[in-house]
Amino acid sequence: xxxxxxxxxxxxxxxxxxxxxxxxxxxxxxxxxxxxxxxxxxxxxxxxxxxxxxxxxxxxxxxxxxxxxxxxxxxxxxxxxxxxxxxxxxxxxxxxxxxxxxxxxxxxxxxxxxxxxxxxxxxxxxxxxxxxxxxxxxxxxxxxxxxxxxxxxxxxxxxxxxxxxxxxxxxxxxxxxxxxxxxxxxxxxxxxxxxxxxxxxxxxxxxxxxxxxxxxxxxxxxxxxxxxxxxxxxxxxxxxxxxxxxxxxxxxxxxxxxxxxxxxxxxxxxxxxxxxxxxxxxxxxxxxxxxxxxxxxxxxxxxxxxxxxxxxxxxxxxxxxxxxxxxxxxxxxxxxxxxxxxxxxxxxxxxxxxxxxxxxxxxxxxxxxxxxxxxxxxxxxxxxxxxxxxxxxxxxxxxxxxxxxxxxxxxxxxxxxxxxxxxxxxxxxxxxxxxxxxxxxxxxxxxxxxxxxxxxxxxxxxxxxxxxxxxxxxxxxxxxxxxxxxxxxxxxxxxx
Amino acid sequence: xxxxxxxxxxxxxxxxxxxxxxxxxxxxxxxxxxxxxxxxxxxxxxxxxxxxxxxxxxxxxxxxxxxxxxxxxxxxxxxxxxxxxxxxxxxxxxxxxxxxxxxxxxxxxxxxxxxxxxxxxxxxxxxxxxxxxxxxxxxxxxxxxxxxxxxxxxxxxxxxxxxxxxxxxxxxxxxxxxxxxxxxxxxxxxxxxxxxxxxxxxxxxxxxxxxxxxxxxxxxxxxxxxxxxxxxxxxxxxxxxxxxxxxxxxxxxxxxxxxxxxxxxxxxxxxxxxxxxxxxxxxxxxxxxxxxxxxxxxxxxxxxxxxxxx
Numbered sequence: 001x002x003x004x005x006x007x008x009x010x011x012x013x014x015x016x017x018x019x020x021x022x023x024x025x026x027x028x029x030x031x032x033x034x035x036x037x038x039x040x041x042x043x044x045x046x047x048x049x050x051x052x053x054x055x056x057x058x059x060x061x062x063x064x065x066x067x068x069x070x071x072x073x074x075x076x077x078x079x080x081x082x083x084x085x086x087x088x089x090x091x092x093x094x095x096x097x098x099x100x101x102x103x104x105x106x107x108x109x110x111x112x113x114x115x116x117x118x119x120x121x122x123x124x125x126x127x128x129x130x131x132x133x134x135x136x137x138x139x140x141x142x143x144x145x146x147x148x149x150x151x152x153x154x155x156x157x158x159x160x161x162x163x164x165x166x167x168x169x170x171x172x173x174x175x176x177x178x179x180x181x182x183x184x185x186x187x188x189x190x191x192x193x194x195x196x197x198x199x200x201x202x203x204x205x206x207x208x209x210x211x212x213x214x215x216x217x218x219x220x221x222x223x224x225x226x227x228x229x230x231x232x233x234x235x236x237x238x239x240x241x242x243x244x245x246x247x248x249x250x251x252x253x254x255x256x257x258x259x260x261x262x263x264x265x266x267x268x269x270x271x272x273x274x275x276x277x278x279x280x281x282x283x284x285x286x287x288x289x290x291x292x293x294x295x296x297x298x299x300x301x302x303x304x305x306x307x308x309x310x311x312x313x314x315x316x317x318x319x320x321x322x323x324x325x326x327x328x329x330x331x332x333x334x335x336x337x338x339x340x341x342x343x344x345x346x347x348x349x350x351x352x353x354x355x356x357x358x359x360x361x362x363x364x365x366x367x368x369x370x371x372x373x374x375x376x377x378x379x380x381x382x383x384x385x386x387x388x389x390x391x392x393x394x395x396x397x398x399x400x401x402x403x404x405x406x407x408x409x410x411x412x413x414x415x416x417x418x419x420x421x422x423x424x425x426x427x428x429x430x431x432x433x434x435x436x437x438x439x440x441x442x443x444x445x446x447x448x449x450x451x452x453x454x455x456x457x458x459x460x461x462x463x464x465x466x467x468x469x470x471x472x473x474x475x476x477x478x479x480x481x482x483x484x485x486x487x488x489x490x491x492x493x494x495x496x
Numbered sequence: 497x498x499x500x501x502x503x504x505x506x507x508x509x510x511x512x513x514x515x516x517x518x519x520x521x522x523x524x525x526x527x528x529x530x531x532x533x534x535x536x537x538x539x540x541x542x543x544x545x546x547x548x549x550x551x552x553x554x555x556x557x558x559x560x561x562x563x564x565x566x567x568x569x570x571x572x573x574x575x576x577x578x579x580x581x582x583x584x585x586x587x588x589x590x591x592x593x594x595x596x597x598x599x600x601x602x603x604x605x606x607x608x609x610x611x612x613x614x615x616x617x618x619x620x621x622x623x624x625x626x627x628x629x630x631x632x633x634x635x636x637x638x639x640x641x642x643x644x645x646x647x648x649x650x651x652x653x654x655x656x657x658x659x660x661x662x663x664x665x666x667x668x669x670x671x672x673x674x675x676x677x678x679x680x681x682x683x684x685x686x687x688x689x690x691x692x693x694x695x696x697x698x699x700x701x702x703x704x705x706x707x708x709x710x711x712x713x714x715x716x717x718x719x720x721x722x723x724x725x726x727x728x729x730x731x732x733x734x735x736x737x738x739x740x741x742x743x744x745x746x747x748x749x750x751x752x753x754x755x756x757x758x759x760x761x762x763x764x765x766x767x768x769x770x771x772x773x774x775x776x777x778x779x780x781x782x783x784x785x786x787x788x789x790x791x792x793x794x795x796x797x798x799x800x801x802x803x804x805x806x
Contacts, residue, residue, distance in 0.1 A: 074680035
């Protein structure tokens with residue numbers, strides 16, 4: 001039974017932006033298709049049209065020669081099109097089973113059996129009766145996939161599925177997708193990660209600025225050719241020079257423990273490490289293994305024992321983030337719009353939030369707006385933030401620009417240590433490159449970095465030393481040259 | 497001093513009776529809030545229910561028309577709220593406050609002609625059985641249909657939310673309207689229904705006050721009970737059974753402090769009057785401390801407008 005999906009002349013226009021410009025594509029089951037493009041290229045809009053979330057201005061969609069009327073997500077479901085969104089569409093406080101039964105017409109017992117069969121077949125193991133918020137990102141994604149599979153879909157669309165997954169979880173996902181494809185499900189895989197396209201897919205369609213740039217078979221492409229099509233220019237690849245070995249210790253963490261009252265947080269157990277000047281320490285791990293707690297302890301959002309953190313010969317474990325900044329530490333948290341910046345506030349107001357004493361942003365309790373604006377303009381031009389309007393609300397900046405602004409805000413004080421947590425999460429290749437260059441530059445200026453990241457490639461590229469966090473415990477610290485991504489993967493899974 | 501055991505039964509029954517309007521309004525508001533809508537207009541909807549019930553009873557003479565009319569009045573006024581917050585995407589808090597002010601004003605206007613008119617007697621059930629069992633007799637028997645309904649409602653609400661598909665959909669919408677919408681659930685429809693249901697229950701709570709509890713119309717007769725009902729929903733962490741406990745404590749202390757004032761206990765009156773509020777909140781906070789359960793039962797999207805973009 002073959003499935004043929006045809007997109008014909010689809011156009012979707014938003015005020016000030018053509019998200020899809022006359023896009024036509026054809027897919028056949030038995031193959032895995034990649035839809036490749038940078039953030040904002042229009043991939044997500046296109047698949048949201050396929051799943052009925054967005055209604056196109058023009059164009060038609062055919063499934064097996066039948067024209068589809070996709071006016072709501074229900075229509076897509078009825079026509080056997082399943083979609084796993086980049087941002088999960090799950091109900092955090094409901095149990096896994098409740099999440100699955102909510103859009104199913106089946107009875108409880110029948111559905112349970114069906115889910116068990118699916119889980120056995122694809123080797124998933126998820127407790128159906130715990131709330132979604134207790135699951136890891138990988139497990140959440142499996143729930144989404146199960147939700148699609150229950151309906152025996154003809155088409156399965158995956159929107160940037162690996163952005164929250166670890167190496168292991170990613171390869172598990174790829175195995176499952178290949179299995180689905182063999183069973184006759186048409187798979188459309190949306191991504192901006194070139195490596196994955198090469199690994200997984202049979203055919204690739206590249207989009208740029210709302211337009212379809214090319215459709216080709218993977219065997220005729222390589223990473224460089226795809227990158228060129230996606231970005232529209234050649235990307236220079238950056239490499240880190242080996243750091244000058246210095247023995248000048250900057251920060252030392254000794255017997256650091258953190259026990260949380262919140263059952264959804266991870267406890268940190270006996271953390272010990274030190275970072276020298278000019279060095280980048282990478283901390284790898286599957287998300288939810290204590291990274292965010294470690295970041296908070298290091299940044300001072302969680303106060304610990306005074307002696308547990310020694311920075312520049314001062315004990316600072318009991319200081320707040322503000323006080324730590326005065327000692328020349330800087331922080332770039334994971335969630336750009338929740339923790340690093342306030343979305344409804346203007347760019348320059350967000351810059352003022354990082355209020356260190358010498359900045360003179362405030363005079364006797366009054367805001368020194370000119371000073372802040374001047375400072376913001378400097379950040380915008382120094383760090384290549386693509387806007388000239390510092391009155392713009394931060395929520396309207398793209399992820400890449402916002403991250404540049406945040407890193408810029410932190411670095412303009414020329415701190416001795418920058419602690420960042422998933423700094424390139426969800427960014428496109430251009431922005432990632434820029435952030436990586438910036439981080440390398442910091443090390444070259446003999447400043448240090450603690451890089452907590454779930455992206456192993458990034459860690460291997462930027463770190464001098466690497467450790468892995470698993471269930472709140474750090475592995476021994478290894479030299480980056482001796483580490484491979486396989487080895488990291490094994491440690492991340494908790495093995496020795 | 498010999499304490500008559502039936503007298504204790506009567507006191508408990510009177511405590512339960514005073515808890516009825518709180519339970520009704522809270523359980524209604526709980527459903528509204530579980531769908532992610534914060535309706536601060538409970539007090540306004542209650543008072544509209546109170547005057548509508550009393551006026552319909554006086555004019556038509558039919559208790560059934562009056563009770564259902566009061567619920568319908570609650571539905572109608574909450575429709576205004578639903579239209580504003582769900583269709584015109586206004587702010588929940590401001591709209592709810594406006595609704596209360598509107599309700600109090602319009603009820604006073606309509607009520608002008610009904611001041612001083614005596615109410616009607618409302619039929620009660622099992623009156624004859626009251627004296628058959630000591631203590632329990634007065635508690636269990638001799639109450640109106642609304643009374644029995646109110647004490648069943650928390651359990652019905654709990655069952656509805658936990659066990660039924662529609663209850664699940666209500667919780668899902670309150671958890672994440674975006675996800676629900678992407679799953680093909682009509683968020684606006686669900687929220688309209690929940691708001692209207694909350695209106696009906698508030699209307700019934702008001703009618704209970706003006707037709708059964710104190711059968712007459714007095715201006716502003718809800719006296720802040722709508723606000724207490726709102727507080728109960730939050731402090732019970734959206735759990736209907738805890739609403740029942742909270743309403744009983746509040747009702748109980750209100751009655752007991754009256755008696756204490758009457759006996760002349762040497763505690764400042766102001767403190768006694770404040771006591772029910774303080775104790776209810778403390779007790780509910782203590783029994784709802786579990787941060788995990790709070791996280792699981794708090795509707796994440798509470799008070800946030802949802803606008804579907806295409």
